[in-house]
Amino acid sequence: MRRLDGKVALVSGGARGIGAAAARLLAGEGAAVVVSDVLDDEGETVARTISESGGRARFVRLDVTSEADWQRAVDVARETFGSLSVLFSNVGINNGPKPVVDVSLAEWNHVLTVNLTGMFLGARATIPAMRAAGGGSIINTCSVSGLVASGSPAYGASKGGVRQLTKAIAKQYAADNIRCNCVCPGPTDTAAIRAFNVTDDQLTGKAATTMLGRLARPAEVAAAVVFLASDESSFVTGSELVVDGGVTAL
Amino acid sequence: MTKEPALRIVESQVRPGRLAGKVALISGAAQGLGAVEAVLFAQEGAKVVVGDIADDLAAGVAAEIVRSGGDARCVHLDVTREDDWSRAVATAEQEFGALHVLVNNAGVAQVPSSIPDLPRAEWDRVLGINLTGMLLGTQAAMPALARAGGGSIINTSSVAGLVASKAVAYGAAKGGIRLMSKATALHGAKENIRCNSIHPGPMDTNFDGVYRNETTLVGTLARIPLGRLARPIEVAYGALYLASDESSFVTGTELIIDGGVTAI
Numbered sequence: 179m180r181r182l183d184g185k186v187a188l189v190s191g192g193a194r195g196i197g198a199a200a201a202r203l204l205a206g207e208g209a210a211v212v213v214s215d216v217l218d219d220e221g222e223t224v225a226r227t228i229s230e231s232g233g234r235a236r237f238v239r240l241d242v243t244s245e246a247d248w249q250r251a252v253d254v255a256r257e258t259f260g261s262l263s264v265l266f267s268n269v270g271i272n273n274g275p276k277p278v279v280d281v282s283l284a285e286w287n288h289v290l291t292v293n294l295t296g297m298f299l300g301a302r303a304t305i306p307a308m309r310a311a312g313g314g315s316i317i318n319t320c321s322v323s324g325l326v327a328s329g330s331p332a333y334g335a336s337k338g339g340v341r342q343l344t345k346a347i348a349k350q351y352a353a354d355n356i357r358c359n360c361v362c363p364g365p366t367d368t369a370a371i372r373a374f375n376v377t378d379d380q381l382t383g384k385a386a387t388t389m390l391g392r393l394a395r396p397a398e399v400a401a402a403v404v405f406l407a408s409d410e411s412s413f414v415t416g417s418e419l420v421v422d423g424g425v426t427a428l
Numbered sequence: 429m430t431k432e433p434a435l436r437i438v439e440s441q442v443r444p445g446r447l448a449g450k451v452a453l454i455s456g457a458a459q460g461l462g463a464v465e466a467v468l469f470a471q472e473g474a475k476v477v478v479g480d481i482a483d484d485l486a487a488g489v490a491a492e493i494v495r496s497g498g499d500a501r502c503v504h505l506d507v508t509r510e511d512d513w514s515r516a517v518a519t520a521e522q523e524f525g526a527l528h529v530l531v532n533n534a535g536v537a538q539v540p541s542s543i544p545d546l547p548r549a550e551w552d553r554v555l556g557i558n559l560t561g562m563l564l565g566t567q568a569a570m571p572a573l574a575r576a577g578g579g580s581i582i583n584t585s586s587v588a589g590l591v592a593s594k595a596v597a598y599g600a601a602k603g604g605i606r607l608m609s610k611a612t613a614l615h616g617a618k619e620n621i622r623c624n625s626i627h628p629g630p631m632d633t634n635f636d637g638v639y640r641n642e643t644t645l646v647g648t649l650a651r652i653p654l655g656r657l658a659r660p661i662e663v664a665y666g667a668l669y670l671a672s673d674e675s676s677f678v679t680g681t682e683l684i685i686d687g688g689v690t691a692i
Contacts, residue, residue, distance in 0.1 A: 345688075345691040345692070348653060348688050348691050349653050349688060349691060349692050352653035352654050352655065352687075352688055353653075353655065357654075364677070389613055389614055389617035389679055389680060390617050390620075390677065390679060391617070391618075394677040395677070398674075398675075398676055398677040398678075399677070401674035401675065402669075402674075402675070402678070404674075405665075405669045405674070410662075410665035410666075410668075410669070411662075411665065411666070411685075412662050413629070413654065413658040413659070413662040413663070413685050413686070413687050414662075414666070414683075414684070414685050414686075415653060415654060415687060415688040415691065416653065416688040416690070416691025416692070417683075417684040417686070417688075417690070417691060418684075419678075419681075419683065420678070420681040420682075421675075421677050421678050422677070422678075422681070423677045423678075423679060424610075424613050424614070424617060424679045424680040424681075426680075426681070427610040427613055427614070427679070427680025427681060428614070428680075
C-alpha cells in the first residue's frame with residue numbers, strides 16, 4: 179500500500195522544477211497524475227518518464243489563466259483516471275526584484291493574473307470534481323514571499339493573496355471534506371531562481387539566507403506536497419507548510 | 429488514552445520504513461498521542477525509546493512494539509529531571525547505538541482558572557513541565573543528535589501556542605515552545621539538527637477530554653471547520669513527516685494540525 183494509492187492528482191506547472199518533482203513523487207506513491215503546463219515538450223517528457231517507470235501519468239496543455247484549459251484538464255483527469263482528488267496548483271512567475279515605483283501596471287497585472295487568479299481558477303474548476311469524488315486536497319504553492327517581505331512587490335502580493343485564498347477555500351469546503359493548504363518554499367534550486375541569481379555569488383547569497391545554508395532541492399518541497407495530498411494530513415487544512423530551511427524563523 | 433484500537437505493526441514491510449535506521453526518543457509516550465507516535469514510528473522502522481512517568485503503561489507500549497516485530501525500550505522519564513533525561517538519551521545510545529529523533533511530547537493541562545485566581549504554584553508547574561521540560565530534553569538530546577550526524581527535534585505545542593487560550597499558563601508554555609523551537613533550529617542548523625513545533629487542535633484523547641463536557645464539546649466543534657476532533661494518529665503522522673528525512677529542508681517552523689481552527 180503506497181501513500182497515494184487510489185488518488186488522482188492534477189499538477190499545474192508540472193514540466194519543470196518543483197512541479198515536475200512533485201509529479202514524479204506523487205506518481206511514485208501511487209497517484210495517477212495529470213501533468214500540465216504550457217511547456218508541451220517538457221511536460222510530455224515528465225509524463226512519459228513516469229509512465230515508463232511504471233507509474234500512471236498523462237500530459238495536458240494548461241495555461242492557468244484560461245478557464246477553458248482548466249476545465250479540459252479536469253475533464254482529462256476524470257475521463258482518463260475516473261476522478262480527481264488532488265490539485266497541486268503550482269504555477270508561478272516572478273518578475274524579479276524591483277522598487278514599487280518602477281513596477282509597471284502591465285507587469286503587476288501579469289504577475290497577479292498568473293500567480294493568484296490562476297490558482298483561483300484552478301480551485302474553481304476542480305472543486306466540483308472533488309465534491310463528486312467525496313473530498314480532496316488542494317495544495318497551492320505559496321512562498322516565503324507570502325509570509326515576509328519580497329524583493330518583488332507584485333510577486334509578494336500575489337503570494338500573500340494565495341495564502342489567504344487558501345484559507346478561504348479551506349473554510350468554505352471543509353464540510354465537503356475538501357482540504358486546502360499551501361506549501362511555502364524558501365529558495366529552491368530551480369531554473370526560476372537561477373533566472374535572477376545567475377552568478378555563483380548570487381546563489382550563495384540566496385543559500386545564506388537559510389539557517390541550513392543551502393538551497394532546497396525540488397524533491398524536498400515535493401515531499402511536503404505528498405504529505406498534504408495524502409490522507410496522513412486529514413486534519414490539516416487552512417495552514418501553511420513552510421519548507422524554507424529556516425528563512426522565516428530568523 | 430486514545431479510543432481507537434491499538435495500531436498494529438504491519439506485517440513485514442514491503443518497502444523500507446520511512447524511519448528505517450533511526451532511533452527516536454519520545455516523552456510522554458505511555459498513552460495518548462505519544463503512544464500512537466511510538467507505535468507509528470516503530471511501524472515505519474524506527475527503534476523507539478518510550479519515556480514516561482507511568483512506568484507500567486510505558487512498558488506496555490514498548491512490549492506491544494516488540495511483540496509486533498519492532499524494537500523498543502521504556503525508560504522512566506520525568507521531563508523536569510535532568511538526570512532522567514540523561515538516562516533516557518544514554519539508553520538510546522547504548523541500546524540502539526545513536527539518537528536521531530527527539531519528540532518532546534509530554535505535557536500537562538492546566539487547571540481552569542481566571543488569571544487573578546491562578547495560583548503561582550500552578551503556573552510554575554505548567555511552565556516547568558510543558559516548557560522547561562522541553563528545554564531539558566533539548567539540552568540532553570542535542571549532543572547525541574550531533575554525534576549521530578544530525579537529527580530532528582519535534583516539540584509538541586498546540587493551537588494554544590498560536591492564538592489565545594483561556595488557560596494562561598498552558599498558552600504561555602505552548603507559545604514559549606514555538607519560539608524555543610526556532611531558537612533550537614538556529615543553534616542546531618550547523619550540526620544538521622532540525623527543530624520544529626507541531627500545533628494540534630482539539631484532539632480526541634483523555635488529555636484534552638479531562639476538562640471537556642457535552643456542553644463545551646459543542647462549542648469546541650463549532651470552532652473547527654472540519655467539524656470534528658483530531659484523532660491522535662492524524663497528529664502522529666505530522667510528527668512522522670517531521671522526523672523523517674522527507675522534511676530535510678523544514679526547520680524552525682510550525683506544522684499546524686488543527687482542522688482549520690486557526691485559519692478562520
